[in-house]
Amino acid sequence: MARIGLVLFACVALLASASAHAQTLLGHLELQWGDPSPELHARYKAGHDANGAPRFNVSLLTDRGVRVALDPAQARRAAGDLHALSGRRVAIALSQAKSQSGLQGVEVIVPADDIGQQPEHLVAGKADAVHKSVTGSRRWMTVACKFSDVQTEQKTIAFFQGQYGEAPGQLGHYWREVSHQKTNLQGSDAVGWFTLPHPRSHYVDESGDKPKADLTKLFNDCTGAANPTVDFSTVLGINLMFNGDLDGFAWGGSRSAMLDGPRRNFPTTWNPPWSFNNLAVLAHEMGHGYGLPHSDNSDGDDDPYDNPWDVMSDSWRNAVSDPTYGTRPKHINIVQRDRLGWVDAPRKRTVMPTDEAVTVALDFAHLPASGNTQMLVLAMPQAPDPYRTTLYTLEARQRAGTYEGALAGTAVIIHRLRQDYSGLAYSQDADVPPADRSNNEGSMFKPGESWVTPEGMFLVRVVSQTATGFMVQIDKPRLTGGNNPARQR
Structure with a gap:
């Protein structure tokens, strides 16, 4: 009822x-x-x-x-x-x-559904449109399929099974670490190679100027080939691997289907060889399967792949290489973590423009047992349409570890949620003009540096680095008769 x-x-x-x-x-x-x-x-x-x-x-x-x-x-x-x-x-x-x-x-x-005990939306507060938390065991199934006119099998099924492993550099380990142990891939497996009933040309239309893969045909025929082997009633996500190029793209997102039960949603990815050869790309597409959008930087172009602080943006740069699984995935930024329910309420703190100056111990975002703030939100006055409200988030990132060891540096990273309905988090860059890719010094805020929000409502000072992160002071800017600098060293 x-x-x-x-x-x-x-x-x-x-x-x-x-x-x-x-x-x-x-x-x-x-x-x-x-x-x-x-x-x-x-x-x-x-x-x-x-x-x-x-x-x-x-x-x-x-x-x-x-x-x-x-x-x-x-x-x-x-x-x-x-x-x-x-x-x-x-x-x-x-x-x-x-x-x-x-x-x-x-x-x-x-x-028009009930997702149970839902948290408040980061921007809209007590609104219905809040992301489903991704917690507990998430059993993914890799299904490898061959076009009927392409016989090459680029990887073995054992390789795909190994991608889900629990050792450092494997997806089982990665999703546990990035979620602070809130989700895992227990029971995930791989099957194939299955031969599709048609050649590649049946699934990829290259007759026009813009090649287009038919994701419906690919999903239906690949899962259909696997259905006698796989009990999809126990599967929560599907990684489809194809032995030829699709339309020049790898795809990830949601797919509703009736597979061994009533119609329900399956987080799904569609991967050509260049995608499944690199764990970073596969994690990126799985993130889309969980409903995560891209992130971006603040250079103003239409390229969402230039923020190397989030695997959901630039998967390739400032990433650790793996001899078996190619490029390893970096972590996602704190906004994405919060979307999936991985930032506990005691680890979040919001500062309003009317608040007094405050100094916050901001712990590194990757620490699973933090006792301090890990997501610091600077809230602008709410717009009549709450989704048009601007927010800034601060997080601490450390260049260390299995996945973050090639980051541009150890620093406080600031993202802006713009009032454009995109849902994207844009990394902030104090350099003028902003860099084409946010692995520059202007995008990393370190001890002794300060930054003022473009609206002039907050002054951010990175006071010092600690063993677990940074001490950050939030205050009101104090104008001295000239233009207040966006950044000071």
């Missing part, structure tokens, strides 16, 4: 905020991110290939089994925090007209 009541409440709220005659649908929201190969991304950055821009698909799988492609920009505005609803059951009010992209327009998206 509670679930039915929540669905009815969501629909009433939806209809109250939607325009007259808007069509309302119920179903599961699917988000899928396409990440270009390093070569394709390099050509895109150099202006030689417009097809190398990151891709983002939004769709609703209705309760009747119809998949409706939605306009991503409108979906972001309609939901407030679209990523928090990835894979969840939602109610959607559709626009009567198509969007400029030619996809279905959206007016409102609200959750």
Whole structure:
């Protein structure tokens, strides 16, 4: 009854905020991110290939089994925090007209499920659109599939099974460490290679200027080939490995399907060989499976792969190399950790513009047994639309360990959550102009340095380094007659 009541409440709220005659649908929201190969991304950055821009698909799988492609920009505005609803059951009010992209327009998206004891949203407070926590055992299944016209098997099934191991440098160990032991991959396994019923050309359309992989066909045929072997009722995530290039991209996100049971959401990745050869890329796509968006830096371009403080942005640079599994994943930033429920309430502290000056012991974000703050939030005054409110987060990062040993340095890192519905965290850079990649000194705040928020409401001083992090002072800027510097050494 509670679930039915929540669905009815969501629909009433939806209809109250939607325009007259808007069509309302119920179903599961699917988000899928396409990440270009390093070569394709390099050509895109150099202006030689417009097809190398990151891709983002939004769709609703209705309760009747119809998949409706939605306009991503409108979906972001309609939901407030679209990523928090990835894979969840939602109610959607559709626009009567198509969007400029030619996809279905959206007016409102609200959750229509009950995820139990949910925390407050970082920006919107007591709002419905809060991310599902990722905790406990998460059994992933790797399914390796061959196109019928490609016989190469780049890796053995034993290799894929080993990726889930618990030794340092393997995914089982990585997700335990980055989540502070809140989640694990216990029981994860790999099967294959299965031969798909069709050649690669059936799954990848290269007839136009922009190659496009049919993720539905790839998912259905690959899982269908494995279904006699795998009991998917015990699986919570699926890594699909293909023995040929897809459309130049690796993909990760949510997929709703009926596999050995009722329809439910599966965090899913679609990986060509260049992706599954490197654990960092695979962890990036699994992060999308958990609903994590990209992160970015503050150089103002449209490239979300230039923040090496988060595996969900720049997976390749400032990363540790592994002789077996390629590039190792770095940790995710503190905003992403908080999305997945991995920052305990006592480890978070919020400072308002009206607060008095405060000095905070900010512990390194990777420490699992911290007794101090690990996520320091500087909150701007709330906008009428809470999702348009700006926040800054401070975290301490240390260049050390299995995954963080190649970071640019040990420092306080500051991110800004912009008021643009993107949900992205942008690393802050005190250099003018900002660097193209945030592994520069301007993006690392160290003892003796200070920084003022662009709005002029907070002054951040890194006082000293401690054995477990930094002492950071938050105060109000004091103007002295000239322009207040953004950074002081």
